[in-house]
Amino acid sequence: MATTTLTQIDLKELAADVVRRAMRMGATAAECVVGEGSEFSTAVRLGEVETLKESGSKALGVRVFLGQHTANTSTSDLSTEGIDQMVRSAIELAKVTSEDPFAGIPEASQLGQIPGDLDLYYDDVYSLSTADRIDYARRAEKAAMSADPRIQNSEGGSFDAATGRKVLANSHGFVGEYQRSYCSVSAVPIAIDEQGKMQHDYWYSMSRTLKKLESPEEVGRIAAERTLRRLGARKVKTQRVPIIFDQQTSRSLLDHIFDAVNGDAIYRHASYLTGKLGEKIAGGNITVIDDGTIPGGFGTSPFDSEGVPTRRTVVIEDGVLKSYMLNTYTAKKLGLATTGNASRGLAGTPGIGNGNFFLQPGTRTPTEMIADIKEGLYVTEFLGFGVNLVTGDFSRGASGLWIHNGELTFPVEEITVAGNLKDMWLNVAEIGNDLEWRGAVACPTIRIEGMTVAGE
Amino acid sequence: MDKRFFFEKYGLNDKDVERYLAAALSAGGDYADLYFEYVTSTALSVDESMVKSASQGISAGCGVRVVAGERTGYAYTDDLAPERILHAAKTAAMIASGPAKTPVVNLKTNLRHDLYPVVVASVDAEIRQKLDLVMRADRAARAFDPRVKEVRASYADELKRVLVIGSDGTYAEDSQPLTRMSVFVIAKSGETSAKGTSGGGGRHALDAFLLEKTPEHFAREAARQSIIQLDARECPAGDMEVVLGPGWPGILLHEAIGHGLEADFNRKKTSAFAGLLGKRVASDKCTVVDNGTVPGRRGSLNVDDEGNPTSNTVLIEKGILKGYLADKLSARLMGLPNTGNGRRESYEHIPMPRMTNTYMLAGEDLPEDILRSVKRGLYAVNFGGGQVDITNGKFVFAASEAYLIEDGKITAPLKNATLIGNGPDVLTRVSMVGNDLQLDEGVGTCGKDGQSVPVGVGIPTLKVDRMTVGGTGTAE
Known part of the structure; x- marks a missing residue:
């Protein structure tokens, strides 16, 4: 872990000072968040450097309360005058908002942070020289380009690294701070078939430390494999068949569950899961968990954006909806307790964000799951965002591979898959054993029955 | 209106600009530019007929780009102090590897259109006027039909001031207003729920919402859609x-x-x-x-x-x-x-x-x-x-x-x-x-x-x- 630097002390002091200023100007409660980050990215295309980018930023936001009135402001001008103006504007703005009986920061007793090293920050993401960073990107692209003669073009290879520090202070005296690091490597090759038709796909690895990043060669190899299997894709007839969603697309389906249990959508009646707490909303094989405490996780932090410790929450257990995802405001609106899922940038009011959100895995491999299917579709990519959370209606563009007699055969594209999220999650016939973290949301391969494939 | 906004606000002068561009081209390259930006923004929303959220923000920064062949080097800073911009310029310069070049600096305004001659930018209008817009939208959506149960109306505006100075003599300043309203409605009938959304805006003053596309226009449109969707059947x-x-x-x-x-x-x-x-x-x-x-x-x-x-x-x-x-x-x-x-x-x-x-x-x-x-x-x-x-x-x-x-x-x-x-x-x-x-x-x-x-x-x-x-x- 990083040692305490002068900057860290300064940012905590700065946040606490902004809160004190707001209170002096008449706020009854206040909260300040400071974000500081630096980023590096490089893209290589056809072996040559295409872009190099390197920068840092620092900005802050304040949320003030005048009794039950609230407003927030943000600025990247950290001069004394800039900060003063930001706090003053917030106070003025709060005077014109409505009195909301549920407005407020958490109770003092709810604040805190989970102790110990959460394994979120490694300065090694910045340890590489510029030449070595470029080399990472170049190696990923090269591995993809040299995999097969049909790979003739490329959108490039890339290596990115970033570090960020977040500081939060509020008028109950809470001051917290954490740092996170991130690095990633990716490749996007393009393959061309005999008719001159092109296909691209991608692959990537991301990690909090360079030590755990997959090798650029492995990333490039998988990117090439994913791209090549798309060549010669065609449409299929409109029909109903069993569908297997791979990890990438099942994760997207799980994202819709998160959006549907988001407290903001729940209290606004904007989710088909409003009022369903305690009811069966998915098959008995479905257990979904949100855990913001997993060491090294991409969704891990010691406290949420309101200073409430993160935790492990069972969202769906054996198909029964057990908990919504809540911050202080949405919890009060629903007569519940916050789940420590407040999330915010520097501007705006706190929303709801996930910790590490995942579906409990099953026992068999994706290959075994596919082997059960006589005719079916294996979906590897969605196109578009055709999801209506109010009704649960789901209709998205898709591409993938056709399953015939238990094996993946020809590639499929320019089709849609449609159904309703309510039915889809009740009809998950099987869950794979392949839970893998490539971000803060993870889902194994799943098989769903009863959806419509639209094509010719 | 914003002629020389950045020069005045940040004490920039011609010499500084030349120095930054020279640093950007210190390792060669075909072209370099500086992009200064200063954005002020406001956002308001009404939900359950209450103004629950009001935000304002200021963000400023400068991006420096150096182009060499097909390569681009880029660095930015949100601190507009001269040493920070100079540092960004030197970082972006690393993309090139050759002898230094001398920029052509021309601080005369290039050709530009005048597509949004706004006298008072929305961002500077009275906050009460903006609140009135969202409250009107809320009332109109609810009045449209008793089946309208939830209404969220929001308003957002920004004024983005930009200054671009390029090593090829490019010099352009612009002040870009942008305003938007949106309305989200949920209608309910028995067990059936449906949503409707509408919104609009442009690079214009607040007046456009009073004279042309009113809050009532957007509210009724969102409400109309939600009511229609209550009866929607399976799509073929x-x-x-x-x-x-x-x-x-x-x-x-x-x-x-x-x-x-x-x-x-x-x-x-x-x-x-x-x-x-x-x-x-x-x-x-x-x-x-x-x-x-x-x-x-x-x-x-x-x-x-x-x-x-x-x-x-x-x-x-x-x-x-x-x-x-x-x-x-x-x-x-x-x-x-x-x-x-x-x-x-x-x-x-x-x-x-x-x-x-x-x-x-x-x-x-x-x-x-x-x-x-x-x-x-x-x-x-x-x-x-x-x-x-x-x-x-x-x-x-x-x-x-x-x-x-x-x-x-x-x-x-x-x-x-x-x-x-x-x-x-x-x-x-x-x-x-x-x-x-x-x-x-x-x-x-x-x-x-x-x-x-x-x-x-x-x-x-x-x-x-x-x-x-x-x-x-x-x-x-």
Whole structure:
């Protein structure tokens, strides 16, 4: 872990000072968040450097309360005058908002942070020289380009690294701070078939430390494999068949569950899961968990954006909806307790964000799951965002591979898959054993029955 | 109005600018530019008839770019102190490796349009006036029908001041207002819920919401959609005739062809449209332009984010592919005219070719004749977002308000469904083009490589002879 630097002390002091200023100007409660980050990215295309980018930023936001009135402001001008103006504007703005009986920061007793090293920050993401960073990107692209003669073009290879520090202070005296690091490597090759038709796909690895990043060669190899299997894709007839969603697309389906249990959508009646707490909303094989405490996780932090410790929450257990995802405001609106899922940038009011959100895995491999299917579709990519959370209606563009007699055969594209999220999650016939973290949301391969494939 | 805004606010002077650009070109390179940005913004929303959220923000920064051949070096700072900008310039310079070059600095304003001569920017209007807009929208939506249960209305504005100074003598300043209202409604009837959304705005003053598109207009539109959707039935699945209503359904053009014609993808030959210049990509009834010069529109700009005046570019003329959307880099490398389409989300981002307002010119068919010509098909009048795979040309866009057409008549409203097609050939199946061109109301935001920019779209009523509709019902 990083040692305490002068900057860290300064940012905590700065946040606490902004809160004190707001209170002096008449706020009854206040909260300040400071974000500081630096980023590096490089893209290589056809072996040559295409872009190099390197920068840092620092900005802050304040949320003030005048009794039950609230407003927030943000600025990247950290001069004394800039900060003063930001706090003053917030106070003025709060005077014109409505009195909301549920407005407020958490109770003092709810604040805190989970102790110990959460394994979120490694300065090694910045340890590489510029030449070595470029080399990472170049190696990923090269591995993809040299995999097969049909790979003739490329959108490039890339290596990115970033570090960020977040500081939060509020008028109950809470001051917290954490740092996170991130690095990633990716490749996007393009393959061309005999008719001159092109296909691209991608692959990537991301990690909090360079030590755990997959090798650029492995990333490039998988990117090439994913791209090549798309060549010669065609449409299929409109029909109903069993569908297997791979990890990438099942994760997207799980994202819709998160959006549907988001407290903001729940209290606004904007989710088909409003009022369903305690009811069966998915098959008995479905257990979904949100855990913001997993060491090294991409969704891990010691406290949420309101200073409430993160935790492990069972969202769906054996198909029964057990908990919504809540911050202080949405919890009060629903007569519940916050789940420590407040999330915010520097501007705006706190929303709801996930910790590490995942579906409990099953026992068999994706290959075994596919082997059960006589005719079916294996979906590897969605196109578009055709999801209506109010009704649960789901209709998205898709591409993938056709399953015939238990094996993946020809590639499929320019089709849609449609159904309703309510039915889809009740009809998950099987869950794979392949839970893998490539971000803060993870889902194994799943098989769903009863959806419509639209094509010719 | 904002002449020399940055020079005054940050004590910049000609010498500083020369010093920064010289540092940017200290290791050679073909071109360097400085992009200064200062944005003030306000956002308000009403939910449950209460003003629950009010925000204001200020963000400022400078991005320095150095271009050497096909390479770009970029660095930015949100601290506009001279030593920070100089540091950014030196960082960006590392992309090049050669002898230093001397920039041509010309601090005289380049040519630009005057598309949004706003006297008082919305951002400077009284907060009470803005609150009044969202409260009016809330009342109007609730008054529309007792089945309207939830209303969220929001208002957002910003004033973005930009200054671009390039080593080729480019010098451009602009002050870009942008205002938007949106209304989200949920209606309930028994166990059935449905949503409706509406919104609009542009580069104009607050007055436009009082005189033209009022809060009541947007509120009623969102409420109307939600009530209609209460009775929506399963959308058929499969290939069928599709009629697109005028205005926002122009997102078809944005996804199906617009992105594929951005010059960067064609320079790299990663677009399904690469090599199709001069070839037929649409029926002869189709003429499509990207026009950044429509006064007051959300996608319009006096100058793009590289300091060039925007233009009205013909992309497809009577079905033949005529042009690409270019920025400085692609214009230079491809020998194309610079169409003024170099855009970026903010000072933190590298500019690239982007659309402005993309629309199809009106044809001669009457909208009612177009509908009458369809035996069984889909009439789609409102859409959510869309997406395209540039390389294989497949695109989607999701209909949020659509009806079944049976024997030339609009019959039942249908549930949300995604439409999918292939960019280079979908427009070849456009058999009728209406005389009723409309641009959208001003809500579009386009994402590319993680950068969002405001855009506009538009079409007249169109008939596409065959598209795949992603419903759940039977096609017959």
